[in-house]
Amino acid sequence: MVDRNKVEMSRVPILVILGATGSGKSRLAIELARRFTGEIISADSMQVYKSLDIITAKVTPAERQMAPHHMLDVVDPLNNFSVIDFRDMSLPIIDKLLARRKLPIVVGGTNYYIESLLWEILIDYPKDPPVQADSSAPIENRRSDGRYNVRDIRQNDDDDSDDDDGAAPVKKLKFDARLCDESNEVLHRRLMEVDPAMARKLHPNNRRKVIRSLEVFHQFGKTHSELLEAQRAAGGCGLGGPLRYPNTIILWLRCNNKVLGKRLDNRVDGMLEAGLVQELLDFHRRYNEHRIKTNTSPDYTKGIFQSIGFKEFHAYLTLPEEERASEKGKKLLQQGVDYLKLVTKRYAKRQEQWVMNRLIRRSDRQVPPVYSLDCTDVTKWDCCVLEPAAAIVSAILRGEKPEQRPLNENIENQKITDSSTNIYNYCEVCNRIFIEEDQWQAHLKGAKHMRMLKKKKKEAENTQKSKKMTNL
Structure with missing residues (x-):
């Protein structure tokens, strides 16, 4: 078992390399791994599958020989593999590397995989039984950090342990799978009955999230909104809990x-x-x-x-x-x-937007420093990418502040809303529901709403006139 107290005393950081598909993430990861005695953890939801090397754009066998790689080819592609599987296999690898003072380099294009490693996720959703991983792969299936996690506490039906706050054990409820056959309106009304706070944040047509919130309530015996509030109280936000590894740095490769x-x-x-x-x-x-x-x-x-x-x-x-x-x-x-x-x-565009919206512009979330590197001109790779990246890592290893300033330092136009903070607005005139506040305000000022408002007003006036004529 890894002693996290000793791990956290180490200056060795968690290094994360982000960037759009084709930006050169793997190249930089290998170069930094060779320079700083690091090992690479692939955070790619498709590269975990064996074979299919071309379509998933895996590093070549020759490149794998240049630096140790983890989380490649660990499961048969005929099996499904979830983000929870990825997290539970990857965290022990990171902890062991830190304990050996080896630099863990997390690289990949699946952003929610990376999120699962960097932040404590206090709410895990129901999942299928664990996949059968390749027994020859250098991974472990079990966590050893003992961190607070709702799924860990309520993993088994016969678990009588108390919650982290000392409250009485919560009885789990059986989720009625037949609910999934109901209409969107019925599902949303059901959620409104058990968790009105969450129901008011979800559009009735957002069927997947409505069902997920119902599953959370039946799995944990607590409402989804209560668990999200506990997550925020633990130092997180609606997107997740606090940082799992405070000593983390992110290198973001950007290209014209x-x-x-x-x-x-x-x-x-x-x-x-x-x-x-x-x-x-x-x-x-x-x-x-x-x-x-x-x-x-x-x-x-x-x-x-x-x-x-x-x-x-x-x-x-x-x-x-x-x-x-x-x-x-x-x-x-x-x-x-x-x-x-x-x-x-x-997809490359979405990857860029994800970094901006969930990392750079967040003021309500614990986000590691994000350093931008320009990879537009590959002929200038060393001076624009490799050497600046190496200088940042070297400074962190020495316990110093890098000369280059993080991109998310004093950022303007911050984003502090997400699906957990939205409240829906219902337009009685148009009989429509809006979740995002900017969409709601735009609707109120829109020509369609104004026409409907004018039409309703005219209908009301005509109705009033009819009543007066009837009374004469």
Whole structure:
């Protein structure tokens, strides 16, 4: 078991490398790992799956030899793998590295995976049984830090232990799965009955989050809003609890959008040349053989099928083999290529927005210092990326403040609202519900609302006139 007190006395930080797809995160991680005797933890929701190296853009075998890598190829792609699985496997690796004074370098494009490592998440949602990981992979399935976690406290039905605050044990309730067949309106009314505070923050059409809040209530015996409030009281916010590792630094690779767009197009072309389509076809064949053998229906909504590259080629991959060489097959293949380039650029844009909204602009959240590095010109990689990054890490290891200022220091236009702080507004005139305050204010000033208001007013006046005529 790792002694966290000793770990936290160490100057060795947690280093996180963020950046859009194609920004060079893996390259920088390897270079810094070699320079500072570090080891890399891949935080990519698709690279945890074995094989499928091209579509998930894994580092090459040669690159893996340059620095130790963790959380690559740890589970069969026919299994599902959750963020909770990732967190529970990765945290012991980080703790052991810190105990050995090795630099943990967390790198990857799945931002919510990274969040699960950096912040204490005091509310874990119901999940499937643990996946069967590759026994040969250097990972552990159990946490050893003993940190407060609602799921840890209420993990078993027969757990009679008290809550962290000394309150009496809460009886867990059985969730009625038949609720999932109900309409959005019925589900929202049910949530309003058990947790009105949370119901007022969720639009009735946000079915997934409404069901999740109902599941939380039935799993923990406490309302979702109560647990979120406890999370904020513990030093967190609506997005999560306090920082798990206070000595954390984030390096954010940024690139000019036009340059990045061309780089991503070239990346997709390189994947195709490396055998992307055949890799996808081979996996589909294996998946269908397994599905027929186990007598299960096809499900393309979970696991590896959510990776960028599967959905885009789905129509082509499901064609009969003899049709793939036809004009129809060629057309579907080209559509898949074009769509893959498009969604890859969209994903890169979302990654940038995520960093801005959940890290840079937050004033209500414990956020590590975020240092920006310009990776636009690869010919200037050393002077614009590698050396500035190395200088930041070196200063932290010496217990000094880096010369470069964090991007999130004295940031303007801060964002302090999220789904846990929203309250919905109901427009009786238009019979519509709005969650975001800016959307509500825009609606009140909008032409459609004004027309409906004028129409309702005229109808009311006509009704009043009719009543007067009746009374005469």
